[in-house]
Amino acid sequence: MKYLFPLAALALLTACGAANEPASSSNNDNGQAVTYPETRTSDTIDTYFGTEVADPYRWLEDDRSEETAAWVEAQNEVTFSYLEQIPYRDSVRQTLSDAWNFERVSAPFTEGDYIYFSRNDGLQDQSVIYRKKEGGEEEIFLDPNTFSEDGTTSLAQLSFSRDGSLVAYATSEGGSDWRTIYVLDAETKEEIVEPLTDIKFTGISWYGNQGFYYSTYDKPEGSALSEMTDQHKLYYHELGTSQSDDPVIFGEAEDEIHRYVGAQVTEDDRYLLVSASVSTSGNKLFLRDLSESDSDFVTILDHTDSDTRLLDNDGDTLFLVTNLDAPNQRLVSTSASEPQPANWQDLIAETENVLRVSTGSGYIFAQYMVDAVAQVQQYDYEGQLVREIDLPGVGSVGGFSGNKDDETLYYSFTNYITASNTYAFNPDSGESDLYIQSGADFDPENYVSEQVFYTSKDGTRIPMIISYREGIDLDGSNPTLLYGYGGFNISLTPSFSVMNAVWMDMGGIYAVPNIRGGGEYGREWHQGGTQLNKQNVFDDFIAAAEYLIEENYTSSEKLALRGGSNGGLLVGAVMTQRPDLFQVALPAVGVLDMLRYHTFTAGAGWAHDYGTAEDSEEMFRYLLDYSPLHNVEEGVTYPATMITTADHDDRVVPAHSFKFAAELQDKDSGTNPQLIRIAVNAGHGAGMPMSMIIDQAADILSFTLYSMGEEEVNLD
Template sequence: MKIKSLILSTGVLFLASCATQTMNQKFTYPETKKTEQSDAYFGENVSDPFRWLEDDMAADTKDWVQRQVAFTNDYLAKIPFRDQIRQQLQNIWNYEKLGSPFKEGDYTYFYKNDGLQAQSVLYRTDKNGNTEVFLDPNKFSSDGTTSLSGVSFNKKGNLAAYRISEGGSDWNKIIVMDAITKKVIDVTIENVKFSGLSWKGEEGFYYSSYDKPKGSALSAKTDTHKVYYHKLGTPQTEDQLISGGENFKRRYLGAGLTDDERFLILSASNATSGNELYIKDLKNNTDFIPVQQGYDYNTSVVDSKGDEVFMITDKNAPNQKLVKMNIRKPGVWTDVIPETDNVLSVTTGGGYLFAKYMKDAVSYVRQMTYDGKLVREIALPGQGTAGGFSGKAEEKDLYYSFSNYVMPGTIYKYNVDSGKSEVYYRPNVKFNPENYVSEQVFYTSKDGTKVPMMISYKKGLKKDGKNPTILYSYGGFNISLQPGFSVVNAIWMENGGIYAVPNIRGGGEYGKKWHDAGTKLQKKNVFNDFIAAGEYLQKNGYTSPQFMAISGGSNGGLLVGATMTMRPDLAKVALPAVGVLDMLRYNKFTAGAGWAYDYGTAEDSREMFEYLKSYSPLHNVKKGVCYPSTMVTTGDHDDRVVPAHSFKFGAELQDKQSCSNPVLLRIETKGGHGAGKSTEQQINENADKLSFTLYEMGFKSLK
C-alpha cells in the first residue's frame, strides 16, 4: 500500500496542506503537579519540580501514566491513516525469518519466526533430518511479552540453560533442562541481571547477578555485581560466590570458560568502557592471575590453545589488535593481528581466525591462521555489514549474514577450506532492492571534522526539499551503526521517505579515539555532528525543516533531546525513545552510574556539573520556545534507562511548549528498554511513530 494521494508524478511525497495543520489546536494536557524539590550542586540550586515522577511504585505516578496513555491514544486515534500504516507494516512483516544454524551435541539448532509470531521459536534438527520445536517462547506468556533472553549449552550438548525476561525487564530467570528430553531438571535461578552463562561440564554453570534491591526493582541502584557458580541439584541459596561483593566491589562482573574448559576468565569493570582481566588456570588449580589491571583499556579473551591465550585489546591500539600470551608469562603479549587503520573484531571457527574490519562503517573480512597469516580475503556480496563467521573448531561450514539499508539480511554458508560462499537462506520480503539507493556521503561538522552518513531512498527522488526524512543516530558507548535492513525503514522508503544515518562521534566506527571524542567534556561534539548532518540534508535539497524528523533511542534519545533543545528549528518532529534525559541524576538509578565514562557525573566537579547542565534535555526546556512535535516513547518495565527520564522531560515540554506542536508520551505497558518486545508491540509502536511523523509534517490522507 502506498501514499498515492501524496505522490507526484516523480514519486515524491509532497505537502497536502499548509504547515500549520495544528497551529489552531489547543491542547489540554493531563495535569502534572509541581513540587518545591531542588538540589544543590557546588552552591547552585537546581529545581526539579517533577521529581515525584521518579517513584514508579507510587499511586499518583501510576495515575499520571494512565492519564498520559489516554491522552496519547486519543490524539493518535485522530490520524486518518494510522491504521493503514499499521496494515502496511503488518503486511511486510509477515514473512518467514530464519536465523543462522548452530550445532550443539548431535543437533543443529536454529531460530525461526513464521511471520507474525510474537517471539521467534528455537527449533532443532537431528542427524536423520527430523526437525522439532526445542523452545517456544510464545508459550511463556499469554500475551507474548515474556521473551527468551538467551540459551547456553554445555560442551556435550546434553544440558541447556535458558534465560527469560518478563515484560522487557533486565532482571532474568534461568531455567535448566535436559537438552535431550527437553525436561526441566533443576531449580529456577531468579534475580539474574547483566549475565552470561557458562557451563562447567555436566556439573553446573557460572552466572552473574546483583542482590535484589529494596524498594523498586525497576529503578533502585544496582552497583555491586557478583559472579556465582551454581551446582546442579542444589538450591540457589547454596550457590558459590566466585567473585564480587563488598570485598571485590565492581559494578559489572562477568565470568566464562574457554572452549577447552581449562581457563576461567573474569572481566571486571566499573563503567561501560575499560576493564580488569583475570584468568584462573583450572588445570593447574591457580588463583585468579591478573592479566590487565586498571580501567584504561578494553581487553577480552577470544580463544585459547594449550598454554596460549588469545585476546583482543585496544591497549596501545585504539583500533584494536589481536595478541596472545602464555599463561606462564601473563605480562608478555605478542601481536598476532596488528592494528590497522580500520577497527578490528575477531571471531573463530573451523580452526581459523576471522578478522572483521570496519572501513567507514562498512565490513570487510579476512580469514587468518592462529599464527596471524592471511588465508584469504573473503568476497562479500556487496557494500554492507557482515556478521557471523563463528563456530566450533571442527566445523568446516560456517555461516554469516549480510545486509545493508536496502538489502534484506541474507544468510550465507561459507566453507573454510575452499573459501566459497553460497546462499543458505534469502528471506522472501515484499521489497525489491533494485528500486532503491543507499549512498554514502561525507560532511563537515562544526569543528571541521569529516563525518560519514548513509542516505537511503527510492530511485527517482527529486531533491526539492520536500521529502519526509528521518535522521537517526546514536553517538555513544563505542557502539557502531553499520548498514542493516529494517522492514520499518522499507515502508518509510517505499512511500517516498528518506532514511539517513550519520556515523557521529561517540560511536566506535573509527575506534577508541572516535568514541572518546564524544565523551564527557567533548559530548557536545556528538550533538554538533548530528545537527550538521541535518543541515547537510537540508542544504543539499534532500529535505527541509518542515519535512525532517530526528530519531534515536537510549543514548540516542539523549541525542534527540539535546538536539531539539539546542536547535528547536532544525526539525518538525522529534522522536526521543527510552532516552537518558536528566543528566544530573542519571547515575542515581539501576546501573546508570556505569555510564560515567561517557557522560561524567554532576558530582565530579563544578566544570562537569555545568557542562552536563548546559545540554541536559530536562534542564534546557525553556518557556517561549516552539519545540518540534514530539513523541516521547518509553516502557513501564524499562530498568535500563528508567522511564522517569521520559516522564519528567515530557512533563517539562508539555508545561513550557509555546506553540501548538503536540507533546505526546507513548508509554508501552509490559515493555522494557527494547529487547524482547513482541511483534505486535513493535508493529503498533512503529505504526504510531510513522503516522505521527507524517501527520505532523502536514500529510492528511493516504490511499
C-alpha cells in the same frame, strides 16, 4: 559455546493534579485540540557546588506510587486519543503488518546430536527454537510464545553445556533486565533443577556438564526497576545444588566496586577468564586455571585503561583482543603462565581500520570497519593471512563464528536496502553459498543507498549513509528520518529494517550519520564524544541535518530526528538546542536527566561517557548546559514531539521521559503536540513482542507524517 538467541484505576487520575495549575492545552496545525493531563509540581531543590537546581517533577521517579501510575494512564489516554484521529494510522499499521509477515529463519548451529535454529512464521510475537537430527524431522524445542499469554515474556539467552546434553536458558518478563534461568535435559526437554531467579546482566558460561558461571547483583530492597544496582558478583551454580548455596567466585570485596562482571570458560574447559569493570568502557582481566583445584586468580590487567577480552586459547596459549596501545584494536598471543601485557606478541597488528575478531573451524576471522562498512580477512592461528573473503556487497556482516570442529560456518549480510540473507561459508575453500534468502518483499534494485561525507562545526569529516526510493525528486520536499546514536563506542553499520523499508516505500528518506561517540573509527572517535567533548556529538548531528537541507534532500518542515537510549539523549539535546531545525522529534527510552541519571539502576556505569554532576563543578555545569530536562525553556516553540518509553524499562528508567514530557507540556509555547507514549509491560526494547513492535512503528510513522502536514500517504 553460547547462543543467544492493570495500571491504576481511572479513579486515581484525580490524584495527578490535586495541587496543580489547570491542565495546559494546544491546538496544532492539523486542527486537533490537545489538552494535557495536569502534572503536579513540588518544591524539590538540589544544590550542586552552591547552585540550586529545581526538580519539580521528582515525584514521577517513584515507579511504585499510585500517583505515578495514574499519571501514566492519563498521558497514554491523551496520546492514543490523538493518534486515533490520524486518518491513515490504521492503513500504515496494516502495511507494516503485511511487510513483516514473512518467514525469518536463523543460521543453524549444532549441539550434541541436533541441529538447532530459530524461526518466526511472520507475525509470531516471539521466534521459536526448532531442532532436528541430520536427515530427520524438525520439532519445536522451545517456544517462547508459551511463556506468557500476552507474548511479553521473551527468551533472552540460550546456552548449551559442553556436549549439548544440557541447556540453560534465561527469560525476561516485560522486557526487564532481571532474568530467570531454567536448566533442561536437552533430550527430554524436562527441567532438572529449580529455576535461578533475580539474575541481571549475565552470561551463562558452562564448565563441562557440571554447572555454569553467571553474574548478578543483590536485589534491591525497594524498587527492582529503578533502585541502584552497583556491585556485580560472579557466582558458580553446580547442578544438583540450591541457588542459595552458590558460591561467589568474584566481586565480594566491599572496598572495590565492579559494576559489571563477566566470565568465560575456554572451549577446552581449561581456563576461566573474568572481566571486571566499573564503567561501560575499560576492564580488568583475571585468569584461573580450572585444571588445578583451588587455584588462585592470576591478574592479567589490574587497570581499566583498555578493553581487553579473551578470543580463544590453544593449550596454554591465550589469544586476546585489546585496544591497549592500539586504539583500533589488535589481536595478541601470550602464555597463560605469563599473561601480562609485557609478554604479549602481536598476532594481527593494529591497522587504520577498527578490528573485530571471531573464530570458527580452527581459523581466525578479522572483520574491519572501513567507513562503517565491512571487510573480512581469514587467518590461521599462526597469524598468517589465508584469504580476503569476497562479500555479497557493501554493507554489514555478522557471524563467521563457531566451534573448532565445525566444517561449515555461517554469516549474514545486510545493508539499509538489502534484507539480511544468510550464507554458508566453506573455510577451507573460501567459497560462500546463499543458505537462507530473506523472504522480505523488498527489491533493493528499486532503491538508492549512498554514502556522503560532510563537515561538522569544528571541521571534522563525518560519514553519513542516505537511503531512499529510486526516482524521487531531491527538491527539498521529502519527509526524512535522521537517525543517530553517538555514544558508548557503538557503531551504526548498515542494516535492514522493515520499518525503514516501509518509510522509504512511502517516499521517505532515511539518513544515518556516524557521529562521534560511536566506535566507527576506534577509541579516539569514541573519546571525541564523551564527557567534556559530548557537545561534539550534538554538533555532528546538527551538521547532518543542515547538510540534508542544504543539499535539497529535505527541509526543516519535513525533517524528523529519531534516536533511542543514548540516542534519545541525542534527540533531546538537539531539539532543545536547535528547535528551529526540524519539525518532529522522536526521543525513545532516552537518558534525559543528566544530573541524576547515575542514581538509577546501573546508570553509574555510564559515567565514562557522561561524567557525573558530583565529579567537579566544571562537569556539573557542562552537564547542566545540555541536559534536555533542564534546557526546556518558557516561550519556545518546540517540534512536534512523541516521546516513547516503557513502564518496565530498568535500563533507562522511564522517569527520564516522564519528567521531560511534563516540562515540554508546561513550557512549550507553540501549537505542536508534546506527547508521551508509554508501552505497558515492556522494557528498554529487547524481547518486545511483534504485535507491540508493529503498533509502535505504526504510531511513530503516522505521527511523523501527520506532524509534517502530510494529508495522505502512498501505501501502494
